[in-house]
Amino acid sequence: GNSPEPIELIEKYGADGVRVGMLLSSPAGNDLLFDESYCEQGRNFSNKIWNAFRLVKMWEVDSSAQSEGNKIAIEWFSAKFNEQLEIINDLYSKFKLSEALMATYKLVWDDFCAWYLEMVKPEFVDGKSLPIDKTTYDATIIFLEKLMKVLHPFMPFITEEIWHLINERKEKECIIISDWPKTENYEKEIINDIEILKREIAAIRDIRKNKKIGPMTKLKYYCVKGNFLKKYESAISKLGFIKEVQFASAMPLQQNI
Numbered sequence: 025g026n027s028p029e030p031i032e033l034i035e036k037y038g039a040d041g042v043r044v045g046m047l048l049s050s051p052a053g054n055d056l057l058f059d060e061s062y063c064e065q066g067r068n069f070s071n072k073i074w075n076a077f078r079l080v081k082m083w084e085v086d087s088s089a090q091s092e093g094n095k096i097a098i099e100w101f102s103a104k105f106n107e108q109l110e111i112i113n114d115l116y117s118k119f120k121l122s123e124a125l126m127a128t129y130k131l132v133w134d135d136f137c138a139w140y141l142e143m144v145k146p147e148f149v150d151g152k153s154l155p156i157d158k159t160t161y162d163a164t165i166i167f168l169e170k171l172m173k174v175l176h177p178f179m180p181f182i183t184e185e186i187w188h189l190i191n192e193r194k195e196k197e198c199i200i201i202s203d204w205p206k207t208e209n210y211e212k213e214i215i216n217d218i219e220i221l222k223r224e225i226a227a228i229r230d231i232r233k234n235k236k237i238g239p240m241t242k243l244k245y246y247c248v249k250g251n252f253l254k255k256y257e258s259a260i261s262k263l264g265f266i267k268e269v270q271f272a273s274a275m276p277l278q279q280n281i
Contacts (some may be wrong), residue, residue, distance in 0.1 A: 033063055040179040041066035047125045047178065069129065070182050073175070076137050077186050080164055083146060086155035093258035094160040097143035100218045101167060103210035104135050110207050112174065125178050132171055139222065140167070143259055165190060170205045221256050228264040242267030248274060 033042045044066030050056040108131045115124035144164060146154040169190060172183040176199050187199040228245065237243070245266040247253055253260065257269045 028058055028060070033060070037063040037067040038070060038181075040070050040182050041068075044069055044125065044129075044178055047122050050122055069133065070179065072133055072137055073179075073182060073186070076132075076141060077168065077189070079141065079145065080161075080168060081189075082153075083161060084153065084155040085158050085161045088155065088157045090157045090159045091258065092255075093262060094144050094157065096214075096256060096259065097140055098160065098163045099211075100143075100214050101135065101140040102163075102208075103212070103215050104218075105131065105167065105170060105205075106207050106210040107212070107215060108135075109174065109205060113207070128174050128178065132175065136167065136171060139218075140164075142263060147262075172199060173202060173205055176200065217252065217256065221253065221259060224253070224260065225263045228266070232265075239265045241265075244268045244270065247271045 030042060033045075037045065042063050045060070045063030046056075046058075048062045048065065049058050108127055112124050112127050112131075115121075115127060141164075144156070144160050146156045148154070169187070172187050172190075176183040180200065184199050187193070187202075224247075228243070231237070232239070232243075243264070243266055245260060245264060245268070247260075247269065251271050254271060260266055260269055
């Protein structure tokens with residue numbers, strides 16, 4: 025009577041959700057202070073992963089040229105994935121499973137779902153999603169497969185299911201026996217640049233929220249002494265709903281929002 029009943033929790037939150045909840049509440053070297061809300065968080069994470077997969081698979085693909093914004097998004101997430109994979113591998117080597125899970129969780133939820141997919145997902149015109157170029161789509165599928173591999177030790181059921189739905193595979197081509205992703209060389213500069221870009225987008229969203237400006241209202245964006253962000257202009261426009269980006273050495277005396 026001094027521990028939760030796992031079968032009841034699994035019926036409520038799913039096996040993967042309970043596994044995640046148990047690990048989130050049990051950092052290495054500490055007593056396990058169980059909180060059922062962690063299992064709920066695990067279930068929500070499962071839903072997030074499934075919805076991300078569904079979003080990618082519903083995209084219409086065409087042979088159009090890859091946009092500069094999509095190219096940058098792929099370069100960034102590839103670098104971010106390899107950076108975090110190094111960290112995750114190191115945490116595994118030290119048997120810090122809870123911390124390895126949290127690093128994986130943030131990589132999937134924050135970096136892939138909240139930022140990468142927002143950068144590359146096609147825009148809606150007249151209530152219909154535009155097609156995505158094949159180069160970007162193929163890269164996104166590769167990222168998704170790698171993320172499923174990294175998630176698999178923690179969430180074996182949903183990752184195995186998605187693994188077989190991403191591409192046609194033979195019966196025994198299972199994720200559980202697939203190779204673990206290998207780290208590759210990456211540019212740290214683009215990771216640092218996108219972190220600055222994230223802060224800029226967060227500031228734009230805060231202005232919209234505080235002034236109650238909806239996303240349909242396009243704003244002007246003035247970037248002071250940040251000329252290095254010029255190559256990310258398309259991302260700023262897309263993520264911040266910006267109609268015009270101006271780079272200057274000082275803010276204009278007057279501006280209308």
